[in-house]
Amino acid sequence: VTTENDFVRQLKRRFPVLPPVEIGIGDDGAVLAPSSSRTIVVTDMLLDGVHFDLRNTSARLAGRKAIAVNLSDLAAMGCRPTAAFVSIAVPQDLPDSFTFLQELYQGIEEFTARYSMTLAGGDTNSWRHPLAINVCLTGTPFGTAPILRSGAKPGDVLFVSGPLGGSLLSDRHLTFDPALPLSEWLCANTDCRAMMDLSDGLSTDLARMMEASGTGAIVDAAKIPIHCDVDCSWTHDRRLAAAVGDGEDFELLIGVNPADAVMLSNRAAEAGFWLHPIGEVLSGAGCQIRNPDGHIQPLFNMGWQHSM
Amino acid sequence: VTTENDFVRQLKRRFPVLPPVEIGIGDDGAVLAPSSSRTIVVTDMLLDGVHFDLRNTSARLAGRKAIAVNLSDLAAMGCRPTAAFVSIAVPQDLPDSFTFLQELYQGIEEFTARYSMTLAGGDTNSWRHPLAINVCLTGTPFGTAPILRSGAKPGDVLFVSGPLGGSLLSDRHLTFDPALPLSEWLCANTDCRAMMDLSDGLSTDLARMMEASGTGAIVDAAKIPIHCDVDCSWTHDRRLAAAVGDGEDFELLIGVNPADAVMLSNRAAEAGFWLHPIGEVLSGAGCQIRNPDGHIQPLFNMGWQHSM
Numbered sequence: 001v002t003t004e005n006d007f008v009r010q011l012k013r014r015f016p017v018l019p020p021v022e023i024g025i026g027d028d029g030a031v032l033a034p035s036s037s038r039t040i041v042v043t044d045m046l047l048d049g050v051h052f053d054l055r056n057t058s059a060r061l062a063g064r065k066a067i068a069v070n071l072s073d074l075a076a077m078g079c080r081p082t083a084a085f086v087s088i089a090v091p092q093d094l095p096d097s098f099t100f101l102q103e104l105y106q107g108i109e110e111f112t113a114r115y116s117m118t119l120a121g122g123d124t125n126s127w128r129h130p131l132a133i134n135v136c137l138t139g140t141p142f143g144t145a146p147i148l149r150s151g152a153k154p155g156d157v158l159f160v161s162g163p164l165g166g167s168l169l170s171d172r173h174l175t176f177d178p179a180l181p182l183s184e185w186l187c188a189n190t191d192c193r194a195m196m197d198l199s200d201g202l203s204t205d206l207a208r209m210m211e212a213s214g215t216g217a218i219v220d221a222a223k224i225p226i227h228c229d230v231d232c233s234w235t236h237d238r239r240l241a242a243a244v245g246d247g248e249d250f251e252l253l254i255g256v257n258p259a260d261a262v263m264l265s266n267r268a269a270e271a272g273f274w275l276h277p278i279g280e281v282l283s284g285a286g287c288q289i290r291n292p293d294g295h296i297q298p299l300f301n302m303g304w305q306h307s308m
Numbered sequence: 309v310t311t312e313n314d315f316v317r318q319l320k321r322r323f324p325v326l327p328p329v330e331i332g333i334g335d336d337g338a339v340l341a342p343s344s345s346r347t348i349v350v351t352d353m354l355l356d357g358v359h360f361d362l363r364n365t366s367a368r369l370a371g372r373k374a375i376a377v378n379l380s381d382l383a384a385m386g387c388r389p390t391a392a393f394v395s396i397a398v399p400q401d402l403p404d405s406f407t408f409l410q411e412l413y414q415g416i417e418e419f420t421a422r423y424s425m426t427l428a429g430g431d432t433n434s435w436r437h438p439l440a441i442n443v444c445l446t447g448t449p450f451g452t453a454p455i456l457r458s459g460a461k462p463g464d465v466l467f468v469s470g471p472l473g474g475s476l477l478s479d480r481h482l483t484f485d486p487a488l489p490l491s492e493w494l495c496a497n498t499d500c501r502a503m504m505d506l507s508d509g510l511s512t513d514l515a516r517m518m519e520a521s522g523t524g525a526i527v528d529a530a531k532i533p534i535h536c537d538v539d540c541s542w543t544h545d546r547r548l549a550a551a552v553g554d555g556e557d558f559e560l561l562i563g564v565n566p567a568d569a570v571m572l573s574n575r576a577a578e579a580g581f582w583l584h585p586i587g588e589v590l591s592g593a594g595c596q597i598r599n600p601d602g603h604i605q606p607l608f609n610m611g612w613q614h615s616m
Contacts, residue, residue, distance in 0.1 A: 004508075005516070022346065026520065027457050028384040028504050029350035029447070038330065039347055042337035043444055045395035045431045076336040087353035087442045123353045127438075134395045134431075134442035136351060139337070149335050196336055208313070212334065 007101075007124065014105070015112060015119035020140070021083050023120075030083060030120035032138065040139040040146050042073035048091075048130035052174060059100045061174045063107030066133040069199070071111060071178035072250040076197035078147035078187045079139035080180070081115050084108065086122040089132040097126065104133075115180065142187035152194035152213035156281040157261035161252040162274055164202055165243035166229030173248040182252060182273045189271075190264055191257035201247040203299050206287050209253060218288045219279030219299065244289075244299070255281055315409075315432065322413070323420060323427035328448070329391050338391060338428035340446065348447040348454050350381035356399075356438035360482060367408045369482045371415030374441040377507070379419060379486035380558040384505035386455035386495045387447035388488070389423050392416065394430040397440040405434065412441075423488065450495035460502035460521035464589040465569035469560040470582055472510055473551035474537025481556040490560060490581045497579075498572055499565035509555040511607050514595050517561060526596045527587030527607060552597075552607070563589055 008026055017024040023031035032039070046066045048054050054062065067084065074081050086108060094100050101124070112119050117137075161182055167173045179197070186192050194213055198205050202224070210217050226243040234242070254275070256264060261277065268275040279290075287299040316334055325332040331339035340347070354374045356362050362370065375392065382389050394416060402408050409432070420427050425445075469490055475481045487505070494500050502521055506513050510532070518525050534551040542550070562583070564572060569585065576583040587598075595607040 023454075023456065028381040029348045029387070029454070031385075031454055032347040032349065034344050034346055036342050038342055039340040039446075040337045041340065041391070041393060041429060041444070041446065043393045043395055043429055043431055043442075045397060045433060045440075045442060047397050047433055047435045047437075049437075050433055050435050073336040077339075079337070083349070085349060085351045085444055087351055089353060089355050089440055121349060121351055123351055123442075125353060125355055125358055127355045127358050129355075129357075129437045130435075132353075132397055132440045134351075134353060134444075136349070136393055136442075136444040138347075138349065146331075146337070146339050148331065148339075 011119065014109070018116055018118050021118040021120045024118050025121055030085070032083060035140065037140045038146060040074065040077050040079045040141070041136065042070050042139070043134065043136040044069050044073065045132060045134040047132050054131060057174060059103035060107040062131065062133065063104035064110055065174050066135045067108050067111045068176060068178050069250065070135045070137045071180060072197040074137055074139040075179045075183040076195050076252060077139065078143060078183055078192065078195060079141050080184070081117040081137050081139045083118045083120040083138045084112060085120060085136040087134040088122070088124045089129070090124060090126045091131055092126045092128045142184045147187070147192050147195040149194055149196045149209045150212040152209060152215050152255035152281045154215055154281050154283040155258050156193050156255040157258055157277055158217060158219065158279045158281060159254045159256060159264070159275045159277050160198065160202070160225065161254070163225035163227035164198065164249045164251065165227045165239070165246045167246060167248040170229040172229055176250045178250065179252045185268070185271055185273060186254065189267065190260045192254060193257055194255035196253050198249040198251050198253055199247060201245040202253065203244045203287070205253060206299065209255070210285070210287055213281070216282040216284040216286045217279055218282055218290055218296070220290050222292045223276065223278045225276045319427065322417070326424055326426050329426040329428045332426050332428040338393070340391060343448065345448045346454060348382065348385050348387045348449070349444065350378050350447070351442065351444040352377050352381065353440060353442040355440050362439060365482060367411035368415040370439065370441065371412035372418055373482050374443045375416050375419045376484060376486050377558065378443045378445045379488060380505040382445055382447040383487045383491040384503050384560060385447065386451060386491055386500065386503060387449050388492070389425040389445050389447045391426045391428040391446045392420060393428060393444040395442040396430070396432045397437070398432060398434045399439055400434045400436050450492045455495070455500050455503040457502055457504045457517045457520040460517060460523050460563035460589045462523055462589050462591040463566050464501050464563040465566055465585055466525060466527065466587045466589060467562045467564060467572070467583045467585050468506070468510070468533065469562070471533035471535035472506065472557045472559065473535045473547070473554045475554060475556040478537040480537060484558045486558065487560045493576070493579055493581060494562065497575065498568045500562060501565055502563035504561050506557040506559050506561055507555060509553040510561065511552045511595070513561060514607065517563070518593070518595055521589070524590040524592040524594045525587055526590055526598055526604070528598050530600045531584065531586045533584045
């Protein structure tokens with residue numbers, strides 16, 4: 001039996017305290033230095049049997065995904081991560097809960113090390129039910145301000161940062177790399193008007209961005225990149241529906257000032273990033289899709305919404 | 309069935325966005341204004357069957373406790389709350405999950421309204437297991453800097469903010485008011501060297517504060533205030549063990565500069581706060597208790613530690 005005190009001491013040794021964090025694990029709360037920039041806070045809770053399945057997912061990948069989906073939110077805000085807060089409800093019936101937590105924190109350490117962010121706090125409890133992990137991250141804008149969902153303007157060009165669909169059937173939702181490097185490049189190199197990450201599918205998430213911006217959008221079916229994780233034996237319509245509706249892609253959806261958009265894909269490619277123009281922001285409301293034959297129809301909400 | 313979009317829209321209407329929060333619910337993350345003060349972050353996860361029991365606890369009290377324990381952490385840091393982030397794993401088998409969440413958020417609203425803090429983000433998922441609630445709060449110091457556990461110095465006088473013990477047998481752990489008003493008063497009126505909240509019992513928590521400060525302590529058994537929730541028919545020794553070991557009191561443990569300590573209880577009482585001097589910080593290590601007969605013994609670790 002390892003006590004809470006021992007566990008906290010071990011985490012303090014394993015995770016260094018780096019600026020802007022001044023006080024990390026071990027007090028009643030963490031302390032971040034004063035900042036002339038805004039502070040951005042994101043949070044997501046991941047549940048065994050919902051967001052991963054520990055029967056065929058390692059504790060390391062579960063911990064990794066819990067951090068990665070939150071980093072994807074920070075990327076979507078145009079922000080660099082600064083500190084992580086990890087709360088865990090650990091099942092009591094694990095054969096070796098100490099090893100389990102060690103492995104889970106390996107998945108977290110992969111990103112805290114890569115992005116020089118501090119594991120600055122958290123809470124660990126055990127119970128007789130499945131694993132639940134909540135991650136809360138703080139971040140700071142790459143540029144002068146965060147990029148919101150609400151900034152899209154009619155005429156902006158819509159891009160996605162990678163091919164879509166099939167993430168949950170493959171292991172991509174567990175192993176993806178959050179688009180932080182692209183987010184940093186975009187903030188430095190283009191007039192990004194609006195950004196969000198694709199977690200619930202392009203059809204759902206694009207509708208959210210357009211609603212927040214008070215705009216509509218049209219996308220070209222032929223331009224939506226379909227991921228190779230989507231079954232090649234399916235009809236094109238079914239493959240397109242998967243790309244638009246599957247969710248958990250964790251690619252960025254970006255609205256760019258049209259003045260910047262023309263050469264953006266090429267310039268991004270030179271920097272090592274793929275950007276796919278898929279459509280355009282319109283005045284009005286609602287999202288539409290243009291088929292290759294020119295026929296336009298509503299981009300039905302094929303994405304996944306958590307129902308209560 | 310209420311969709312996630314509807315639910316988020318309703319929360320946005322119910323919880324106003326107040327400074328320093330600039331962007332609250334509805335984007336990928338929340339945005340807090342730049343600050344010349346430090347930002348403090350606290351987090352705690354509460355689980356049905358561990359921290360409350362929904363068979364005899366309302367959703368409102370569960371939500372209330374989830375915020376209150378985190379506010380208690382901010383009080384312990386000498387900080388005012390600014391924003392709340394609430395993640396909830398909702399059981400799928402509830403007869404009416406919509407009403408359940410409404411009631412849970414009533415418990416949260418009690419404190420967001422009282423302290424003018426913004427519910428600025430969160431995450432809600434459903435699963436086939438008991439309720440889990442994670443709360444993460446940001447705060448800002450009442451004074452120029454947060455009060456840490458590590459600042460106690462030999463000679464400091466130790467105070468507790470109220471009587472101890474029996475919290476879990478009564479409903480006090482669900483209905484307590486976090487000591488934020490006292491914390492603000494202390495920051496303005498005395499040289500507070502070290503502070504923490506008593507969640508795991510005085511014997512455990514005092515040992516943590518002294519370890520963090522590199523000091524020891526001695527407390528007077530006769531001065532430890534025993535809560536009336538502790539059964540009066542028990543022997544004094546058993547009642548004292550409850551006061552020192554029960555946990556979930558959520559009172560403050562405070563180390564005060566001895567120059568300020570003499571009149572502190574009286575001055576606090578004039579301001580409407582109870583402060584009980586219980587002992588003194590010593591050089592060296594370890595915590596001891598002085599019995600009324602003058603006999604000194606180790607303050608055994610009678611508090612509750614989460615075992616893994």
